[in-house]
Structure formats: structure tokens, C-alpha cells
Amino acid sequence: MRPPRRFLPERWDRAGWARLVLSVVGGVVLVCGVVLAWQGVRAAILLQRASDASQVLLAQVAQGDADGARRTAEVLEDAARRSHDSTDGPLWAVASWLPIVGDDVDAVRVVSREVDRVATQAVPTVVDVTAQVGLDAFSPRAGRVDIANLESVAPRLGAPRRALQEAARNVGDIRPEDVVGRLQVPVRRLQDVLTGAASAARVADTAATLLPDMLGGQERRRYLLLIQNNAEVRSLGGIPGSWAVIEANRGRVRMTEQGSAIDVPPVDDPRLAVPASQYGAVPVSAAEDLRNTTSVPDFPEAARFAGSLVGEATDTRFDGVVSVDPVTLGYLLQGLGPVTLGDGTRLTSENAVDELLNGVYRRYTTDPLAQDAVFEDAARSIFDAFVGGRGATQPVLEALVRAAVDNRVMVWSADRSEQRRIRTTGVSGVLSQDPDQARVGVFVDDSKGSKLQYYLETSHTLTSSRCVDRSQELTLRTRLSSVVPRSGLPVSITGFRLPGLSATDQRLSVRVVAPAGGVLQQVRLGDVDRQPVGGRLGDRRVTVVPVTLRAGESVDLTVTMRTGDGQTGDAVLTSTPGIRAEPNDVRVRSACS
Numbered sequence: 327m328r329p330p331r332r333f334l335p336e337r338w339d340r341a342g343w344a345r346l347v348l349s350v351v352g353g354v355v356l357v358c359g360v361v362l363a364w365q366g367v368r369a370a371i372l373l374q375r376a377s378d379a380s381q382v383l384l385a386q387v388a389q390g391d392a393d394g395a396r397r398t399a400e401v402l403e404d405a406a407r408r409s410h411d412s413t414d415g416p417l418w419a420v421a422s423w424l425p426i427v428g429d430d431v432d433a434v435r436v437v438s439r440e441v442d443r444v445a446t447q448a449v450p451t452v453v454d455v456t457a458q459v460g461l462d463a464f465s466p467r468a469g470r471v472d473i474a475n476l477e478s479v480a481p482r483l484g485a486p487r488r489a490l491q492e493a494a495r496n497v498g499d500i501r502p503e504d505v506v507g508r509l510q511v512p513v514r515r516l517q518d519v520l521t522g523a524a525s526a527a528r529v530a531d532t533a534a535t536l537l538p539d540m541l542g543g544q545e546r547r548r549y550l551l552l553i554q555n556n557a558e559v560r561s562l563g564g565i566p567g568s569w570a571v572i573e574a575n576r577g578r579v580r581m582t583e584q585g586s587a588i589d590v591p592p593v594d595d596p597r598l599a600v601p602a603s604q605y606g607a608v609p610v611s612a613a614e615d616l617r618n619t620t621s622v623p624d625f626p627e628a629a630r631f632a633g634s635l636v637g638e639a640t641d642t643r644f645d646g647v648v649s650v651d652p653v654t655l656g657y658l659l660q661g662l663g664p665v666t667l668g669d670g671t672r673l674t675s676e677n678a679v680d681e682l683l684n685g686v687y688r689r690y691t692t693d694p695l696a697q698d699a700v701f702e703d704a705a706r707s708i709f710d711a712f713v714g715g716r717g718a719t720q721p722v723l724e725a726l727v728r729a730a731v732d733n734r735v736m737v738w739s740a741d742r743s744e745q746r747r748i749r750t751t752g753v754s755g756v757l758s759q760d761p762d763q764a765r766v767g768v769f770v771d772d773s774k775g776s777k778l779q780y781y782l783e784t785s786h787t788l789t790s791s792r793c794v795d796r797s798q799e800l801t802l803r804t805r806l807s808s809v810v811p812r813s814g815l816p817v818s819i820t821g822f823r824l825p826g827l828s829a830t831d832q833r834l835s836v837r838v839v840a841p842a843g844g845v846l847q848q849v850r851l852g853d854v855d856r857q858p859v860g861g862r863l864g865d866r867r868v869t870v871v872p873v874t875l876r877a878g879e880s881v882d883l884t885v886t887m888r889t890g891d892g893q894t895g896d897a898v899l900t901s902t903p904g905i906r907a908e909p910n911d912v913r914v915r916s917a918c919s
Contacts, residue, residue, distance in 0.1 A: 396453055403445040403446055403449065403450075436496055436497060436499070436500060437497060437500075439496075440492075440493035440496050440497050440520070441493075443489055443492065443493050444489055444490060444493050444520075444523075447485060447486065447488075447489035448485070448486035448489040448490050448493075448527070449486075451482055451483070451485060451486045452486055454482070465712075465715065465719050465722060465723060466579060466712070466713040466714070466715055467714075467715035468714065468715060469578055469579060469580060469713045469714060470577050470578045470579070470713075471537065471541055471577045471579065472577060473537070473538045473541060473543050473576070473577040476533075476534050476537050476538050477534075477538050479534055480531075480534035480535045480538075483527070483530055483531040483534055484531055486527055486531075487524070487527040487528055487530075487531040490520065490523050490524040490527045491524045491527070491528065493520050493524070494517075494520035494521050494523070494524035497517055497520050498517055498520070498521065498913060500517070501915065502514045502517075521731075525727060525730065525731055525752045526727045528750070528751050528752065529727065529730060529751050529752060529753060532747050532748065532750070532751045535747065536739075536744050536747055536748070538577075539741075539744070540574070540645075540646070540739065540744065541574045541576075541577050541579065542573075542574040542575040542576050542577065542578070543576060543577065546573065546574070546575045547573070547574045547575070547645040547646070548571060548572070548573055548574075548642060548643070548644055548645055549571070549572040549573075549574070549644060549645060549646045549647065549648055550569060550570075550571065550572075550629075550632060550633050550636055550637075550644045550646070550647045550648070551569060551570040551571070551572050551581075551647075551648050551649075551650070551705070551709075552566040552568075552569050552620075552632060552647060552648070552649040552650075553566070553567065553568040553569065553570075553649075553650055553651065553652070553655075553701065553705055554566055554567070554620060554649060554650070554651040555567040555568075555651070555652070555682075555683065555701075555777075556651055556652065556653065556683060556779065556780075556903070556904060556905045557683040557684065557687075557777040557778075557779050557780040557819075557905070558617075558772045558775070558776065558777050558779060559770050559771060559772045559779040559782065559834075559902060559904070560618070560620040560621050560771050560772070560902075561620060561621050561622065561623040561769035561770070561771055561837060561902055562620040562621075562622070562623060562625060562628060562649070562733075562736070562755065562769075562902070562903075563620060563649075563651050563733075563734065563902060563903050564620065564651060564779075565587065565617040565618075565620065565772075566587065566616055566617065566619060566620055566632060566649070567586060567587050567617070567698070567701060568584070568585075568586050568587075568698065568701040568702055568705055569584070569585055569586070569587075569590075569616075569632075569636055570582075570583065570584045570585075570702075570705055570706070570709070571583040571584075571640070571642060571644075572648070572709075579713050580713070581705075581706055581709050581710070583640060583642075584702045584705065584706065585636075585639075585640075585702075586698035586701065586702070587616050587617045588694065588695075588698060589639065590616045590635055590636055590639045591639075592611070592614050592615040592616075593614055593635065593638070594614070596613045596614050596631075596634065596635065597634045597638060598613050598630055598631055598634045599613045600612055600613045600622075603861075603862060604861060604862070604863060605861055606859070606860050606861030606868070606870070607837075607860050607861035607862055607863050607868040607870070608621055608622045608623075608837075608861075608863070609621050612628070612631055613631045613634075614635075615635075616632060616635045616636065619631040619632040619635070620632075620649075621771050623757050623767055623769045623837065623839065623863070624755070624756060624757035624863065625649065625736040625738060625754065625755025625756065626738050626745070626749075626754070626755070626756060628755075629646075629647035629649070629736075629738035630647075630738070632647055633646075633647050633740075644740065645739065645740050645741070646737065646738055646739040646740055646741075646744075647737075647738045648735075648736070648737050648738075649735070649736045649737075649755070650729065650734060650735055651734050651903070652678055652679050652682040652683055652704075653679055653729070653732070653734055653903070653905065653907070654725070654726075654729040654734045654735055655673075655678050655682070655704065655705075655708050656675050656676075656678035656679050657675070657725035657726075657728055657729050658708060658712060658722060658725045658726070659673060659674055659675040659678055659708065660675040660721055660725055661717045661718055661719075661720070661721030661722035661723075661724070661725055662708065662711045662712060662716050662717040662722060663711070663716065663717055665704070665707040665708060665711060666707075667700060667703045667704060667707060668699075668703050669696075669699075669700065669703075671685075671700065673704060673707075673708075678704075679905060682700070682701065682704060683777070683780050683905060684777070684780045684819070686700045686701070687777055687816065687818040687819045688816065688818075688819070690818070691816035691817070691818045692818070694818075697818070730752045730753050731752060731910070731911075732903050732907060732908075732910055733752075733755065733900070733903050733910045733911065734903050735753050736753055736754065736755035737753045737754070737755075738754075738755075752911075757839065757863060757864075757866070758842075759842050759864045759865055759866065760842060761842050761843060761865070761890060761892070761893075762892065762893065762895075763841075763893060763895060763896075763897070763898065764798065764800065764841040764844070764889040764890070764893040764895070764896075764897035764898070764916075765841050765842070765897065765898045765900065766788055766800060766802060766838075766839065766840065766841060766887070766897060766898070766899050766900070767837075767838070767839035767866075767899075767900045767901070768786050768802060768804055768836065768837070768838050768839075768899070768900075768901045768902070769836070769837040769838075769839070769901065769902045770782075770784065770806075770834055770835070770836055770837075770902045771834065771835040771836075771837065772832070772833070772834060773833040773834060773835050773872070774821050774824060774827070774831075774832065774833040775821045775822065776819065776820055776821030776832065777818070777819045777820075777821070778808075778810055778819060778820060778821070778830070778832045779832070779904075779905070780819070780905060781808060781809045781810040781811075782806065782807070782808060782809075782832065782834075782875075782904070782905075783806075783807040783808075783809060783904075783906070784804065784805065784806055784807075784901070784902075784904055784908075785804070785805045785908075786802065786803070786804050786805075786899060786901045787802070787803045787804075788800060788801070788802050788803075788897060788899040788912070788914045789801050789803075789914065790897060790914060790915065790916050790917040790918075791917055792917050793894060793916075793917055793918040794888065796891050796892050796894060797844075797888055797889045797890065797891055797892070797893055797894065798888075798889050798893065798894055798897075798916055798917055798918055799847075799886065799887070799888055799889075799917075800841075800886070800887050800888075800889060800897060800914075801884065801885070801886050801887075802838060802883075802884070802885045802886075802887070802899070803882065803883070803884050804836065804838075804882070804883040804884075804885075805880055805881070805882050805883075806834065806836070806873060806875055806880065806881045806883070807875075807879070807880040807881075808830075808832055808875045808876065808877055808878060808879055808880075809878070810830045810832070810877040810878070811830070811877070812830060812877050812878070813830075815829070815830065817829075827874065828876070828877075830876075830877040831874060831875065831876055831877070832873075832874070832875040833872070833873075833874055833875075834872070834873045834874075834875060835870055835871070835872055835873070836870070836871045836873055836883055837860070837868060837869075837870050837871075838868065838869050838870075838871070838883075838885045839863060839866050839867075839868050840866055840867045840868070840887045840889075841866065841887070841889045841890050841893055841897070842864070842865040842866050842890050842893075843865055843889075843890025843891060843893075844866070844867065844887050844888055844889045844890045844893070845867065845887060845888045846858040846867050846869050846885065846886075846887050847886045847887055847888060848884075848885070848886045849869055849871060849883075849884075849885050850883070850884040850885075851871060851873065851881065851882075851883050852881060852882060856871060865890075869885065871883060894916060894918040895916055895918075895919075896913050896914060896915055896916045896919070897913075897914040897916065898911055898912065898913055898914065899911070899912045899914055
């Protein structure tokens with residue numbers, strides 16, 4: 327019998343065995359690398375196809391093209407599923423732990439998985455709802471919202487909301503700066519898109535559930551509409567310089583009475599009062615003077631104060647409060663189109679902010695009643711255009727979503743069960759007392775009674791420096807810059823001169839709110855250390871820092887703090903929405919990650 331053929335020499339030294347093992351391992355790695363590269367390229371092509379399909383789908387949904395949307399949704403779902411399949415499995419799981427390329431591999435895996443989730447769990451329902459009722463279900467036509475349409479779609483919006491929220495959370499965990507350069511822009515773009523979509527889905531789900539009753543489906547409702555004036559800044563945006571009463575009955579919505587802060591004089595003995603536990607954290611006048619109600623950085627409490635004061639002045643019981651600002655009105659005009667006011671002013675999306683927050687004070691320098699009349703006229707004109715169904719539905723709804731993401735649209739209901747649902751949305755304006763997440767707030771108030779914050783620029787940065795005993799240390803850096811002209815401004819903008827201040831000086835109060843259970847460690851204004859002085863809002867410590875800002879000057883405020891026990895996850899920074907669009911509720915990577 328012939329002996330078996332040998333593939334290796336009879337005598338094989340250790341070096342030979344090592345070379346063999348390395349060759350085999352190298353071959354396996356090479357094959358795996360080729361497979362990964364091929365699958366990665368395939369996934370990238372499929373993701374691009376899914377991205378292109380999603381853009382077409384959005385347009386078809388907005389246009390009410392249900393048949394076209396269904397066909398495009400099939401393309402999107404197929405591309406997303408195949409991309410997910412290409413990046414799934416043990417080979418990609420192992421590669422995600424490799425040095426250098428691991429973050430890139432993991433990012434592609436997460437993106438593919440979450441796009442597949444959205445395509446299979448959210449898109450089909452959205453397309454079906456579009457085919458059934460269209461976007462018009464969420465906007466009024468001829469002064470009326472079809473309550474029956476809302477009731478028919480409400481049970482179907484929960485699943486898409488959950489899918490989008492999960493996708494937004496998981497893609498949001500990716501650090502764009504940690505992936506290869508060519509992936510950074512697509513990842514950031516997807517994070518922005520999913521964040522906006524998840525917010526819109528959350529609002530739509532809640533709106534479809536609550537609006538039938540809130541629009542008077544069971545009984546007539548009355549709401550207080552506040553229009554905040556960002557030119558005189560307050561923690562939540564600006565002073566409630568203009569207000570209106572909105573009546574809703576069986577889906578029909580109309581504006582009745584209007585007024586301004588002048589029509590609601592301060593009271594010495596308000597029905598509601600600032601709790602003693604909040605002394606030092608917010609001004610006592612927040613419950614006494616309508617103009618200061620929004621100094622409270624918690625909209626439900628501010629809304630109760632405002633509703634009580636206006637209700638007492640007008641003998642009206644309000645079922646809720648809604649707040650917007652001129653920036654929101656400008657957003658809405660992108661979809662509604664221009665409106666012309668009684669004094670001939672033509673408001674557009676491009677000039678609404680400038681006209682309402684600055685131009686009106688230049689035109690009517692000594693006539694506060696004329697200034698108020700412009701605000702009331704603008705509010706009614708835009709409201710009538712909105713409830714009348716003027717303009718295209720999609721850009722109007724996009725404007726409301728954009729304003730909600732900026733924290734410019736806020737809603738409070740006097741009905742406790744409704745308010746519990748609203749608290750979970752992006753329109754609640756709630757100052758969170760969440761003991762599990764590090765939330766930081768920085769809010770700005772005018773202390774002079776001027777309209778100079780039209781010329782105020784702010785920037786806020788929060789960083790996590792290190793983990794300490796189940797908590798983390800955070801540093802907030804706020805820069806306040808004045809671009810006020812040194813001359814040429816009327817007293818209607820500068821306000822009356824205060825002792826020690828020039829006409830163009832801004833006198834501000836910066837309110838910094840630490841996380842629940844956290845501790846404020848150091849406050850530094852410019853090069854000077856300040857003692858943290860303030861109070862508490864629930865379980866959150868507050869420091870209030872007075873700032874005098876000269877024309878052309880910039881001031882830096884730095885506050886270090888320690889989070890509450892167990893708050894080792896990503897932090898969130900909330901700030902006062904200003905005149906210029908800036909990110910809000912910004913997620914900040916934890917040093918403990």
C-alpha cells in the first residue's frame with residue numbers, strides 16, 4: 327500500500343510552523359477584509375439609494391401622492407433591508423471592535439440598522455395615513471380642523487413615533503468626530519434628520535390624540551395665546567407683550583379678544599404666588615406682572631401665572647395657554663405667504679423679525695399704543711391666514727415643527743390628563759426634574775426694560791470634563807456680545823436710563839440651572855470669581871448672575887458644576903431661544919462614556 331502523500335517535510339522546525347500559521351491567518355484576514363470591503367461598498371450604495379428614495383418619498387407625502395409614495399416606499403424598504411443585511415452578522419460585529427476602523431464599521435452598522443428600522447416600522451404607516459387623510463388632518467381649513475380625521479389616524483401613529491425615537495437615539499450615540507472624514511457629514515445629516523423626524527412624530531402622535539378634545543370636541547374651550555417679544559429677553563424667550571383669546575368649538579377655531587401687557591396691569595395680591603421655595607431662583611414679580619411671567623424657566627408654571635393674571639383682568643377662565651414668538655411667525659409666513667398690516671407694513675418671512683422686534687420701535691418712537699396695535703394686527707393677520715388654510719400645508723407644518731425644536735412653541739393644558747401627555751413632547755417647555763439625566767439650563771433676562779436684546783448675540787457651550795463617584799463634572803461657558811449702535815437709537819429701544827448706565831448699556835440677569843441633585847461649584851464672570859447666589863427650582867440649584875454689557879462689548883460667564891448621583895450619561899443643555907436660530911436642547915457627550 328502506497329504511504330500517504332506528505333504536504334509538509336518530515337522535519338519542520340518552529341519557524342516553519344510559525345510561517346505557515348501566519349500565512350493561513352493572513353489569508354483569512356485578507357479574505358475577511360475583501361468581504362468587508364465589498365459588503366461595505368454595497369451597503370454604501372444601497373444607503374445612498376435609500377437616501378434618494380427618502381427625499382422623493384417626503385415630496386410625495388407632502389403632495390398627497392399616495393400611489394407614488396407607496397412605490398417609493400417599496401424601493402426605500404428594499405434598499406434599507408439589503409443594506410442592513412450586508413452589514414449584519416459576526417464578521418461585522420468582530421470588525422467593530424478593531425482599532426482604527428472599529429468606529430467606522432460600527433457607525434455603518436448602526437446607520438444601516440436604523441434606516442432599516444425606519445423603513446419597515448415607520449414609513450408604511452406614514453404612507454397609509456397620507457393615503458387615508460393627508461397632511462390636512464393636522465391643519466385647519468376655512469377656520470376648522472376636521473376632528474373625525476384626527477380621531478381616525480390617532481391609533482396608528484404610536485408605532486412610527488417609537489421607531490423614529492429609537493432610531494434617533496441610536497444614531498445620536500455615534501460620535502461623528504470619531505469616524506473617518508467621509509462619514510462625518512452623512513452621519514451628522516442623518517442625526518439632524520432623525521432628530522427632527524422623531525420630534526415631529528412625537529408631536530403628531532400627541533396632537534392626534536389630544537386635539538379632538540382640546541379643539542372643543544366635547545365642550546367649548548378657551549385658550550390664552552401669548553406672543554413673546556424677544557427684543558426684551560426673558561428666560562423663556564421674551565416678555566409676553568401681546569396676547570389674545572382663542573376659542574375652539576367642535577373643531578372651529580377663532581380669535582376673539584386681543585390685548586397687550588398694558589391692558590393687564592401688575593397686581594399686589596395675585597391669585598397665584600411664587601412659592602417660597604423658589605425665592606431667589608425666580609423674581610417674585612413673575613406672579614404679579616404679566617411681563618415677568620416668562621422669567622420662570624418652566625412654561626407650565628409661567629403659563630399658570632399668565633393665565634391667572636389675564637384671566638383676572640378679562641374675567642375669563644382659560645383651559646390652557648399657548649406661546650409663540652415673532653421668529654415663529656416668520657417661520658409660518660414661509661408657508662402662508664406675506665400679510666399686509668393696517669399701517670401698510672408688509673410682513674414676509676424675511677422681514678417679520680426685524681419689523682416686529684425693531685422696526686416698529688423706530689417708526690412709533692413715542693406711541694406705545696401704536697406699537698401694540700402693530701403686534702395685535704400682525705397676530706390676527708397671521709392667525710387668520712393660518713386657520714383659513716392659506717398656503718401649502720407642508721411648509722406650514724414644517725414651520726411649526728422647526729419652531730417647536732427651537733423651544734419657541736409651547737403649550738400648557740389646565741386638564742391634568744392632557745398635560746401629562748403634553749409633558750412628554752417638545753412643546754411642553756417643562757424644566758425637567760429628571761434625576762437620571764444631567765440637564766443644564768442657561769436663561770437670560772433683561773433687567774432694564776429695554777428692547778436692546780435685538781442687538782444681543784449669545785453662545786453657550788457645555789462640556790463634560792471627568793467622572794467622579796457616579797457623577798460627572800460639567801463646565802458651562804456662555805458668551806454675551808452686544809452689537810448695539812453707539813448712537814441713533816430712540817428711547818423706545820434703549821429704555822429709560824438707569825443710574826450708572828449709559829443709554830446703550832444692557833443690564834441682564836443670567837440664570838444658570840444645575841442638574842437635579844447637582845451642585846454649583848464655581849461661577850466666574852470674566853476674570854472675577856462670583857459667589858453662587860440664587861435658590862432652587864425643585865431639586866435643581868440655581869445661580870443668578872447680574873451682567874452689565876456695554877455697546878460693542880463681549881462678556882464670558884463660566885460655571886462649573888457637578889451632576890447628581892448616577893447621572894453619568896450624556897447631558898442636555900437648554901437655553902433661552904433668541905432672535906437668531908440656534909440649536910436648543912443640545913446633547914453633550916459624557917466623559918463617562
